[in-house]
Amino acid sequence: MKLTALLIPVLVGTLSTSCLFADQPQTLDSSREALMKEAKEAIGVFAKTLKGELKKAVKEGGLGNAIDVCSKKATPITEQVAKEKGLQIGRISVKNRNPLNAPNEWQKKVLEEFALKHAAGEDLKKMAYAKIVETDGKKQFRFVKAIPTGKLCLKCHGENIDSKVKAKLAELYPDDKAQGFKEGDLRGAFVVTKDLK
Numbered sequence: 472m473k474l475t476a477l478l479i480p481v482l483v484g485t486l487s488t489s490c491l492f493a494d495q496p497q498t499l500d501s502s503r504e505a506l507m508k509e510a511k512e513a514i515g516v517f518a519k520t521l522k523g524e525l526k527k528a529v530k531e532g533g534l535g536n537a538i539d540v541c542s543k544k545a546t547p548i549t550e551q552v553a554k555e556k557g558l559q560i561g562r563i564s565v566k567n568r569n570p571l572n573a574p575n576e577w578q579k580k581v582l583e584e585f586a587l588k589h590a591a592g593e594d595l596k597k598m599a600y601a602k603i604v605e606t607d608g609k610k611q612f613r614f615v616k617a618i619p620t621g622k623l624c625l626k627c628h629g630e631n632i633d634s635k636v637k638a639k640l641a642e643l644y645p646d647d648k649a650q651g652f653k654e655g656d657l658r659g660a661f662v663v664t665k666d667l668k
């Protein structure tokens with residue numbers, strides 16, 4: 472009698488702790504899943520808005536007009552999406568047109584990894600990186616998604632850019648590194664970061 476009375480709480484205690492331990496990785500996984508979903512959604516909205524603006528601009532006023540859209544609207548669109556979603560979003564490339572889109576140290580490593588995987592035959596459309604990092608006790612979620620070069624992109628990022636377009640790009644971006652791409656090349660990546668509590 473005495474023994475069972477003693478054993479029950481011990482047993483219950485063991486069970487509940489083991490359940491807790493079993494639960495923990497699952498909770499971490501599900502929050503990671505939720506963060507990835509959030510990041511993918513933000514990228515989806517950003518990419519769709521930008522591509523929509525780009526197509527509209529080409530239709531309305533040709534490529535020259537579209538360059539203005541790219542240079543003036545890309546940043547405000549990122550800011551709007553970031554505000555709506557409570558995260559940071561942007562585009563990076565080693566061969567950047569706008570020097571503000573140059574990758575930082577960790578982003579550079581991810582892009583190098585992407586380039587190696589792409590060279591090894593991995594599909595760019597599915598290529599992504601996700602990690603939660605902790606620096607000085609602060610946690611940050613990082614998500615990077617590869618951007619392939621499509622046909623439309625070649626008009627401003629390809630090998631044979633129209634001379635008028637080239638002149639306009641040179642005027643706006645004297646240090647342009649984002650030319651000479653071929654269809655299917657790794658153009659760069661979307662980056663989402665979110666500071667966690």
Ligand code: HEC
Nearest residue numbers: 537538541542545562564567568569572623624627649659
């Ligand atoms: C009408 C010309 C034009 C077209 C078409 C175009 N871009 Fe760009 N792209 C630009 C300009 C201008 C910038 C610089 C934007 C800025 O100042 O932030 C840019 C910047 C970028 C960047 C950010 C990194 C960097 O180089 O600064 C990426 C990534 C990118 N473009 C990918 C694409 C992809 C993918 C396509 C095809 C779906 C595409 N672009 C089509 C003109 C164009």
